[in-house]
Amino acid sequence: xxxxxxxxxxxxxxxxxxxxxxxxxxxxxxxxxxxxxxxxxxxxxxxxxxxxxxxxxxxxxxxxxxxxxxxxxxxxxxxxxxxxxxxxxxxxxxxxxxxxxxxxxxxxxxxxxxxxxxxxxxxxxxxxxxxxxxxxxxxxxxxxxxxxxxxxxxxxxxxxxxxxxxxxxxxxxxxxxxxxxxxxxxxxxxxxxxxxxxxxxxxxxxxxxxxxxxxxxxxxxxxxxxxxxxxxxxxxxxxxxxxxxxxxxxxxxxxxxxxxxxxxxxxxxx
Amino acid sequence: xxxxxxxxxxxxxxxxxxxxxxxxxxxxxxxxxxxxxxxxxxxxxxxxxxxxxxxxxxxxxxxxxxxxxxxxxxxxxxxxxxxxxxxxxxxxxxxxxxxxxxxxxxxxxxxxxxxxxxxxxxxxxxxxxxxxxxxxxxxxxxxxxxxxxxxxxxxxxxxxxxxxxxxxxxxxxxxxxxxxxxxxxxxxxxxxxxxxxxxxxxxxxxxxxxxxxxxxxxxx
Amino acid sequence: xxxxxxxxxxxxxxxxxxxxxxxxxxxxxxxxxxxxxxxxxxxxxxxxxxxxxxxxxxxxxxxxxxxxxxxxxxxxxxxxxxxxxxxxxxxxxxxxxxxxxxxxxxxxxxxxxxxxxxxxxxxxxxxxxxxxxxxxxxxxxxxxxxxxxxxxxxxxxxxxxxxxxxxxxxxxxxxxxxxxxxxxxxxxxxxxxxxxxxxxxxxxxxxxxxxxxxxxxxxxx
Numbered sequence: 036x037x038x039x040x041x042x043x044x045x046x047x048x049x050x051x052x053x054x055x056x057x058x059x060x061x062x063x064x065x066x067x068x069x070x071x072x073x074x075x076x077x078x079x080x081x082x083x084x085x086x087x088x089x090x091x092x093x094x095x096x097x098x099x100x101x102x103x104x105x106x107x108x109x110x111x112x113x114x115x116x117x118x119x120x121x122x123x124x125x126x127x128x129x130x131x132x133x134x135x136x137x138x139x140x141x142x143x144x145x146x147x148x149x150x151x152x153x154x155x156x157x158x159x160x161x162x163x164x165x166x167x168x169x170x171x172x173x174x175x176x177x178x179x180x181x182x183x184x185x186x187x188x189x190x191x192x193x194x195x196x197x198x199x200x201x202x203x204x205x206x207x208x209x210x211x212x213x214x215x216x217x218x219x220x221x222x223x224x225x226x227x228x229x230x231x232x233x234x235x236x237x238x239x240x241x242x243x244x245x246x247x248x249x250x251x252x253x254x255x256x257x258x259x260x261x262x263x264x265x266x267x268x269x270x271x272x273x274x275x276x277x278x279x280x281x282x283x284x285x286x287x288x289x290x291x292x293x294x295x296x297x298x299x300x301x302x303x304x305x
Numbered sequence: 306x307x308x309x310x311x312x313x314x315x316x317x318x319x320x321x322x323x324x325x326x327x328x329x330x331x332x333x334x335x336x337x338x339x340x341x342x343x344x345x346x347x348x349x350x351x352x353x354x355x356x357x358x359x360x361x362x363x364x365x366x367x368x369x370x371x372x373x374x375x376x377x378x379x380x381x382x383x384x385x386x387x388x389x390x391x392x393x394x395x396x397x398x399x400x401x402x403x404x405x406x407x408x409x410x411x412x413x414x415x416x417x418x419x420x421x422x423x424x425x426x427x428x429x430x431x432x433x434x435x436x437x438x439x440x441x442x443x444x445x446x447x448x449x450x451x452x453x454x455x456x457x458x459x460x461x462x463x464x465x466x467x468x469x470x471x472x473x474x475x476x477x478x479x480x481x482x483x484x485x486x487x488x489x490x491x492x493x494x495x496x497x498x499x500x501x502x503x504x505x506x507x508x509x510x511x512x513x514x515x516x517x518x519x520x521x522x523x524x525x
Numbered sequence: 526x527x528x529x530x531x532x533x534x535x536x537x538x539x540x541x542x543x544x545x546x547x548x549x550x551x552x553x554x555x556x557x558x559x560x561x562x563x564x565x566x567x568x569x570x571x572x573x574x575x576x577x578x579x580x581x582x583x584x585x586x587x588x589x590x591x592x593x594x595x596x597x598x599x600x601x602x603x604x605x606x607x608x609x610x611x612x613x614x615x616x617x618x619x620x621x622x623x624x625x626x627x628x629x630x631x632x633x634x635x636x637x638x639x640x641x642x643x644x645x646x647x648x649x650x651x652x653x654x655x656x657x658x659x660x661x662x663x664x665x666x667x668x669x670x671x672x673x674x675x676x677x678x679x680x681x682x683x684x685x686x687x688x689x690x691x692x693x694x695x696x697x698x699x700x701x702x703x704x705x706x707x708x709x710x711x712x713x714x715x716x717x718x719x720x721x722x723x724x725x726x727x728x729x730x731x732x733x734x735x736x737x738x739x740x741x742x743x744x745x746x
Contacts, residue, residue: 077708084709088542113705117484118695120491125607127615127695143311144491178474182488202394202474203485208708209383213474215711216386237711308608371682371728372721373689376700380717383707387714461592468594469690480596494604501593501601508592 060262064129070107072098073114073128073257077208079231080289081134081152093289097151098132100281104272115206116180120145123257130269131257134225136184146260148269150253151276153296154225156185158244159232164220168245178202178210178219184252185223211238223247227290253298273298315495318486325482326503332470332478333463336399340406340459347411348418362411369408374466377401382473398470398478402463409462413455417448450523457515461508468504479503534710540719546702547723553619553698554685560624561684562677565631572632573639590629596690598622603694619691627684634680638673639665671742678735682728699723 064070074094076082082092090111102109114122119133123145134154137147160166166175172189173196179186181203193201202219204210207228213219215238224232229243256273258265276282277298286295350362369377378401381392392400421444429439468480475481483500487493568587572580590598602622606613613621642665650664651657692701703720707713 076705084705086536086709087538088705088709112695113697114695117488121493121604122695124491124493125603125694126612140490181476181484187489203476203481203488204474205472206704206708208704209474212383212707212711212713213386216383216391217389218382218386218391218474367729367732368721368725371686371732372724373686373700375689376717376721376724379700380721383713384717387712465592465594468596480594493600494608497597497600497604501597504594504597505589505592 059264060129060259061265061268064107064265065105068107069110070098070102070105070130071110071112071128072101073119073122073131073133074098074111075116075119075133075207076111076113077115077206077211078134078228079235080227093152093285094132094134096285096289097276098130100276101130101132101269101272104275105268117182117205120257123259129258130265133257134254135257136252137255138184138187142260144260145257146262146266147255147257148266149273150255150298151273151282152254153298154227154252154254155296156188156223156247156249156252157226157229158221158247159214159224159229159241160221160244161214161217161240162242163240166221166244169223169247171244172199172221174198175220176200176202176218177221177223178204178213179222179224180204180207180210185225185247185249188247188249189223211241215239215241223249225252230290230292251296253300310495311490311492312495314490314492315486315499318482318496319499322479322482322500322503325477325479326507328478329464329467329480329504330507332395332399332402332467333460336402336406336463336466337456337460339399339403340410340463341456343403343407344410344414347407348414351411351415365404366408366411369405370412374401374405375469375472377404378469378473394470394473394475397473398467398475401469402466405466406459406463410452410456410459413452413459414448417452418444420451421447453515453519453523457512460511460515464504464507464511533712533715535706535712535715535719539706539710539716542706543699543702543716543719543723546697546699547727549616549696549698550685550688551727553616553623553688553691553696554681556620557623557627557684557688558681560620561627561631564624564628566635568628568632569635570639572636587629587632590626595622595626595687596693598626599690599694615691615695618694619688619696623684623688623691626687627680630680630683631677634673634676635669638669641672642668675735675739675742678731678738682732682735685728686724 058066072094074082074090074092076084076090076092078092078094080092082090082094085091090113095111098111099109112122112128114128114131114133116133119131119135120141122128123131131145132151134152135141135145135147137150141147158166158169158172164175166172172192177189177193177199178201179189186201186203190201190203193199202213204213207224210219210222210224211232214222221244226246232238233241233243256269258269276285283295347362347365350358351366353359353362378398381401381404382394382397385392385397425443425447426439429443430436434442467478470478471480471484476485479500483496487496490496568583572583575583599619599622603615603618606618646668647660647664650660655663688698689700691698692704697705699720703716707716710716
């Protein structure tokens, strides 16, 4: 019971006490000597695991670069897609390097930097289903990862078509699993991931089914909304990655096909 | 405290969440009906004279009772899926919970059967009742009284277990709807606290109606 | 279709990874059962001997933990601790929520064990000259233990299985670690079967022991 009262008392005290001005998150990271990054690890080539179940990928390297710039050790915390912002808000991680699309709805809760990568969306399907382009998804069983940029767009279109179905899964791996097992017939994913998955050949019979007519999906680093100091640092870091050519080097290392995507939108600042 | 609650959007989601609660209740009820049917078969099978029925019944019961419900549901969806058996999310969740319910209820029924002394059956038979008649008129009413509360508990359990459907892509039950709102806005506390209240009311609804039913059924 | 069972890319490394996950499952279970049992004994005795105006509110509060899905409890607790600014790891949150959850059930087990001791037995003990404390430790406790232990074992196993839900708030335990491997090697049935086997091996022997105890003690009644 002492424990129970302890928790209650702690909660009550925290609620009641006027907290002293907190040290800035940027200071905290430097002082603690560790940078904890949220990374999605079922999303190759951005994040995955090698044969020893150690994290690898573009986002993992990006986190390591950031830690090096800050002069601290990097710690990769695996977070499935729907868990990225909860992990950030609940203080489990300091920064999200997790291909997070910068939607206005999310910006109400989390703070976004300038884009550090940009995705194009393609249809991923299985051969023999007759899906050649986005329009032939009409009436099919589709699915994607709950709450992601592409899931929101696809679900909206499925609703508008009024036929077919949409399922939201909690991890990207579950979507590929469902697709390869035939639980769903198609999904929409980023072109980089689709290319990596088809090339890997782990899932038999998966193939690309043409581009999805969505806007370019700009993804940004995320930090707590009120940590302006940290967000400012992250913005400069993203800028420096491009300026120093590190962005291109990472792109060539992990994706390799064609040019690294342009991270600016013509005709507007930022 | 650095957090400002956004309750308004959560309350706006309330009607859709209540529809979700209806789906939750539907799955729970279906899984109980099916669970009871399978549990009776299992209880009969466990005391069968054929070894194969006994083995099947015992493995079902032990597997259901010794692995997590979450595991059972995940297996029903992705495990069976890799054998080419495609269950819809709704069906996979229903199958998982039914499997679990049946395992636990089979034990309950066995206990209930054992609690009615054999001497009563013999007495009933010597009064001229047939075997089925003796079971229906003597054993069943007493057994039902014994298993009624465990049944109610299992029903509450079934409601709580439906929350796991979100893992296999179910998005129209209470947890599924809540999670859809959550991933869109990441106001986790507000949406899930509201869901918690609805689950509590659902569970209370079940226990209170069971109590009323028991009061009508079991008074002398 | 079953060929994948024989030519698998599941390695010894992966098995170690899963056993590490199983270790986390056992640690979660240990802390949850320890905390849940201590709280449960205290609350259970209070519920058994206190007047209704203590008993009823306490019962109502504990009932909340039994009426809300554990998954929802974990998510709500995890986001609440952030809001009030407590810095706990997901593992700690998991332990605390599971302990409270277990205490709610344990309270009822302890209470019914306590109430299962007939008042006449206790009066007899007192009239034989045993003190109130002796009555509790020598008479009530052993009898209540016999009534309560089998259910307590069942509850412990239930909590062990419920730890699987803690992956939702970011703890890599047995089920989550098997998902990680499924993601890499794409053999869901095989990997999940191993996970199921590990759960079974952790749970079944104890379940059997509980059943045996229950049977033996019933014979002595």
